[in-house]
Amino acid sequence: MREAKENVLPGNGHASFGLPWIDSLLGEPNRSVFRNAQASLSGSKPQGQLQTCEGSITFLLGDAGTHKGRLARRFLAQIALGKECGSQTTDQVPFGIGILITTDLMDKRSLLDRLAFHIAQDTNHPYFAVRALLEQQESDEKTERLLCRRLSVRHLSSAHFLKIVECQVRWAKMRLRRLISGFIGKSIDAIDTKFFAQFYGCIRLVIDDWHAVLETHPNLAEDPLLVQSLITFLKREGITALLVSTQPGQPYIPTSETPAFDLRKIDEQHIYTWGVSFYGQRRTAITCLRDRIGQREPDVFELLPINLQSTESTDQPWISLGKVVEKFSSSSFSQYLEKFYSDAGANWPQTMETAVREAVARKHSSEELVAIIKDYPNLRRLTGAFDIPLVGTRDECLSISREFGLYGGVEIGEAYRVPLRVQLVEGIHGSHEAETFCSSYPSLLNQTLRKVFPSESTETGVSFVSLDEYDEFATYADWLDDSRGKETVIIQIDEFWGARPGTLMELKQYWIEDVVAQYLGPEKDSWISVTQNDVYGVWHPHVLSNQSAIDSGKRTAA
């Protein structure tokens, strides 16, 4: 029998990807801060805080070509961002450990190449600097936090496979203990193992791709206990694991149609990615199921690969370096980079900076900039930016779009626009008497909504409830529950409408989000303070999340 040395219980933590909406679907991880604990252990003033993190197991299942690999690497990148426990605090010490067990042709160097894109995306730091930082971190045994293990194509028994996983996890735990003990300032032996066990959720393990493993090693597929043994092992270790598998990714496939040992049948957190034929385009949908029973049908989002460098005018990394240098005087990045070079024992080449700045100011060609920068081999050696193959990594970054939220049937690959029904109280200005009262509002609203939110459904549009029918309308609305319909219904309610749970959708997030509908210009001075002008204390306008839409003034004009 295996000895449960650290007494880790099956966790109920949650994976996080640093992607909005997806993380919120997965839920907030259970964690607590160990500022006081580590201070009492070390007896010295703490320099930061450690966060405990409960482990979890998540299956990422999806069709081929639905960005699962990128998603898995983004999952791993969270450890470098100090987000292994979910959200990041300012003084949190990042000490997560990442393990990738892969069947892909990927070594640690190419893994770092790709992780750097995700980190650069989240931190807004130049790619080359992030990449160099990772290089520096991983080249030193004291700071190394990533492990990439490629499964060879040779005979592999299930016992051997489990042993491989166990070895990687053991290595990660050893690394984690070393980092924590170094942080606390005590030797590993002097710290109780139960204390370490609380942090094992910060170890992130990715097995990519489970289906490929079984395909490559048929004997593993024939072992009915392999999956369960693996899950039991990972749970006992208390780490945060992500099993990626290429298989049909639509969320609602009857389990009777799936293989006997399919991961779908295991009751853990599931993330599904699948291709959607979307009005003539091929898109990737993503959704999460935390529990298979008792959960409301989750929202479906679109997973979009984005090119980190697409916003830059050139496909050459050194040109982006030039642009960074151009912005140096006002950017806090300069301090960051100077510290980086200082830590690396090198001086920031001021002459190079000046030369690049002048070249950019004179609008020199890319070749000239390249020539200038290449004169500084020290920089080149430190950053390693010029040696990174960009082929295949350009679309490494990911983002989430909510656009699929406007459509139903995405989960079965048959997208249709969700009908919008608006039920307003007619009062004395309803559609019947609109002509009498010269009221243009009902038709204006109806036409606007029909044009902006077209639908095949005949029930779309604005309808008016007369005052005589208002009591019946109130009764109808009062008896609504959260059973999901095929349409979206907006209703007009009076000032004294009771707040009963389950009848109306929670709009708090919509309500409290930053106000950008007040945007009038690029300068802060142009913003109107809504609160000060909110003379009735009733209006709190909403947000526009898309900055480009704001810049175009589209929403503002509406």
Place this chain on the structure above:
Amino acid sequence: MTRSDNQAYQVIDRIPYYWDFGFLVADRHLWEGCKDDSFMGWKGDPVRIAEIWNALALEKDRFGDRGSSEKEVSWIDFFTACERIASRHPGVAAFDINIKNTESMSCLLLEVWGSISKSLSENPGQTSKFQKLNERKPPESTEWPSLKQLFEAHTVSLLSALISLLHACKQIRGTSDHRFEEVYSTKGFVASRQWYSTASAMMRLPEHSGKELCLLSLPGNVSTRGDWYLAVTAGSRSRLLAERAIDLMTSRKMNVARFHDGLGLPVRDVLPIYWDRLSSPIVRHVADLGEKQAVTLGEIESLGQSTGKHIEWLWRSRIRNYDRDCFYLRRWLSRVFFERRSWFNKAGEIPLTDLLAFNAIEKLEKESSESSTNLWKVSKKDKNGETVEDFHEFRQHAEVLYNALDKTGLERFLHMLDIIKNVIRGNSH
């Protein structure tokens, strides 16, 4: 309320759509003809009709002597003035209300009731429960009065409010199907209680086109808020669609469209500056220029809380379970209006303040002491700290009430009160 206050709310499930509140529309021509008339107010002071007008009207609509705008006007004095003016113009209703919306009658009752309650000290040493209805922020659950508690705590003022309403709205009667109807057609009204939405619609009717209708603040110190919100049913398929649709429906453009159409007042700053100068569909006659002029948004707002006239908002959402009980209140009110004839004695047919001429306080005390109810009595502490029964605070007020009702009417009222309290208490949903 600021955005940060919103953080305190546990649940936010509605977004403001438009807002509204109660005010008056009055025929300036009728009032001007009687502006120099005066009568004895319910507090015993002589009151000039012009004073009442100037205290309530917008600055541009006031009569020549504009110095008395800060005077507080009671509902009883206002009704009396309306009756005086109506008596000079046969066929004109003293006071009108939009009876299409039966909830408006409930709001009017709450406004009159709340105002009278605040001007009286029905429960010495205790704050009026109506005070809680002015708080925008949800009070603690224990402080949140229900309609039943209001009935119990402010019975005398409820009765006086009902008597006043029945007196003033003689043309309105309850129907057997629990609505309201006009007993006889009128040529117009001296004053009418309206919302912004109903007022703007009314102004567009052809029968009112030639009249010199003006907007007035409500008498008393309470005005009901008639806000409307947008909400999304919990079972809606797309949250994003709902959010975008609400974005559109609450845009500045739509707010302006609603305001211009007279649907409701804008819930956001529709213009960066001078938004208070937006023209509403409500117009006033400018006699000097012989033309019509639009009433602005700022003027309409000034009829409400921002005028410094001590008007407080009454949020019906602050009456516990009002959404549940309003149905019964509306029907009960209709019933009260239906049975009005069985309430009144002969005294009830004469103008309100004229009842003050009747010296009936001794009779009242006698009747009250014989009656099982202590409706008219108030427990007070005397100088020695002993509890004594005192009628003094309600002396004049009680005279009005007593003379309006005979004993049968009083019993009928108490019976009706029992009905509504039992209905509200017994109703579980």
